[in-house]
Amino acid sequence: MKKKKIAIIGGGAAGLTAAIAAAKNNAEVTIYERLDRVGKKILATGNGRCNLSNINTQIINYHGKESNYIEKIFEFFGVQKTLSFFDDIGIYPYIDEEGKVYPYSLQASSVLDALRYEANRLGVKEFTNFKIMDLIKNKETFVMIDADGKKHITDAVIVCCGGKASSQLGSDGSGYKLFEKFGHKLIEPFPALVQLKLNADNLKRIKGVKIQGNIKALQNSKLIRQDSGEILFTDYGVSGPPVLQISRMTLENLNRNKKVFIQIDMFPEFERNQLYELLTNRFNKMKYKNIEESFNGLINKRLIPVILKEAEIMDTKIKCTKLNRKQVYKIIEVLKNWTFEVIGYYSWQQAQVTAGGIETKDFDRNTLESKKVKNLYAAGEVLDIDGDCGGFNLQWAWSSGYTAGYYASLQNR
Numbered sequence: 001m002k003k004k005k006i007a008i009i010g011g012g013a014a015g016l017t018a019a020i021a022a023a024k025n026n027a028e029v030t031i032y033e034r035l036d037r038v039g040k041k042i043l044a045t046g047n048g049r050c051n052l053s054n055i056n057t058q059i060i061n062y063h064g065k066e067s068n069y070i071e072k073i074f075e076f077f078g079v080q081k082t083l084s085f086f087d088d089i090g091i092y093p094y095i096d097e098e099g100k101v102y103p104y105s106l107q108a109s110s111v112l113d114a115l116r117y118e119a120n121r122l123g124v125k126e127f128t129n130f131k132i133m134d135l136i137k138n139k140e141t142f143v144m145i146d147a148d149g150k151k152h153i154t155d156a157v158i159v160c161c162g163g164k165a166s167s168q169l170g171s172d173g174s175g176y177k178l179f180e181k182f183g184h185k186l187i188e189p190f191p192a193l194v195q196l197k198l199n200a201d202n203l204k205r206i207k208g209v210k211i212q213g214n215i216k217a218l219q220n221s222k223l224i225r226q227d228s229g230e231i232l233f234t235d236y237g238v239s240g241p242p243v244l245q246i247s248r249m250t251l252e253n254l255n256r257n258k259k260v261f262i263q264i265d266m267f268p269e270f271e272r273n274q275l276y277e278l279l280t281n282r283f284n285k286m287k288y289k290n291i292e293e294s295f296n297g298l299i300n301k302r303l304i305p306v307i308l309k310e311a312e313i314m315d316t317k318i319k320c321t322k323l324n325r326k327q328v329y330k331i332i333e334v335l336k337n338w339t340f341e342v343i344g345y346y347s348w349q350q351a352q353v354t355a356g357g358i359e360t361k362d363f364d365r366n367t368l369e370s371k372k373v374k375n376l377y378a379a380g381e382v383l384d385i386d387g388d389c390g391g392f393n394l395q396w397a398w399s400s401g402y403t404a405g406y407y408a409s410l411q412n413r
Contacts, residue, residue, distance in 0.1 A: 003028040007154040010161030011038030014380030014401035021405030023122035030125040039112040041169040050108035054391035056099035064384040069360040156375040163354025163381040175382040185359040191351035192386040193244040198237035198340040214268040225249040283320040294320040357384040367407035379404040
């Protein structure tokens with residue numbers, strides 16, 4: 001029987017997995033990648049360690065217009081099948097206390113090398129520096145037209161070229177146009193995991209300061225999302241894992257022209273009265289110090305004058321025991337409830353994931369085949385599905401990629 005020819009547009013996590021799944025099913029598979037090599041974004045994930053999944057993966061970790069859309073996909077190729085898949089190609093898992101899964105080598109390059117080796121072993125072809133300008137459906141086949149005007153004919157197409165996040169690593173939003181020309185609807189994309197810009201004075205003074213704390217996003221005093229961990233102050237706003245985690249819901253509300261504020265709690269383990277007791281005891285022990293000096297060893301030295309200014313303590317040389325109860329509680333309010341207005345995000349290039357994308361309702365929930373065009377499939381970030389920080393987005397890439405590759409390779413489809 002003649003092999004089914006499958007073209008995979010985009011050689012990232014979803015594309016490589018789709019290629020392997022299809023090639024295992026005896027299809028003739030070619031990956032078309034616009035950069036000079038496949039998998040560049042994989043190398044950047046997990047701070048170079050590749051947080052490839054999370055054993056605590058649930059539907060609640062995903063977002064989009066139809067976030068429950070992924071249920072059937074995960075039933076077909078979920079976390080355990082993903083771990084088995086990677087074990088078969090040589091990736092032994094290391095699972096941390098939060099359920100995040102990494103290669104035991106803690107090297108993202110290990111994951112990419114294993115995927116490329118397996119794809120090569122199965123006869124998958126790679127074309128890099130290859131940009132597809134148009135996609136045409138001709139009865140039972142597709143014609144892809146490249147940047148030089150050359151035509152490439154294939155039986156099925158899987159679009160895995162991502163969203164708009166980290167365009168320097170391969171995704172520039174070009175996949176949206178391929179689907180839109182066939183009548184698929186685009187849900188307006190925005191960054192999902194990205195640093196936040198704040199409307200605040202003194203940010204340059206505390207640029208580079210890191211704290212362990214809790215961060216909340218609020219709209220009209222309503223809690224949108226919160227998270228905790230290491231928060232980094234920058235000259236434009238805030239960064240760090242908990243900031244990325246709340247950024248999706250924050251920007252979704254901001255895009256609806258709603259005002260959003262964040263609140264930072266630098267002492268989440270203390271109630272206000274406990275913190276008051278801590279500070280007053282400290283002041284009494286060090287009554288010979290001024291208020292600025294008294295905070296040394298408790299909070300970052302560069303934060304001290306900024307926090308005192310926020311608390312309207314203008315005389316930083318006043319003896320710490322001279323503060324009254326109201327002034328101490330003003331300081332506590334800043335330490336527990338430092339509030340900033342969010343005015344945007346840092347940049348698409350710094351974003352890790354795209355929210356929004358091609359609407360899922362026009363794709364088969366079991367196979368990821370387009371309901372509008374036979375033998376046209378989508379996988380990964382190009383669709384309106386995005387996950388939380390912590391391995392969930394790569395899990396969606398592997399699951400959707402394998403599903404699309406498997407079903408696209410079936411001869412009777």
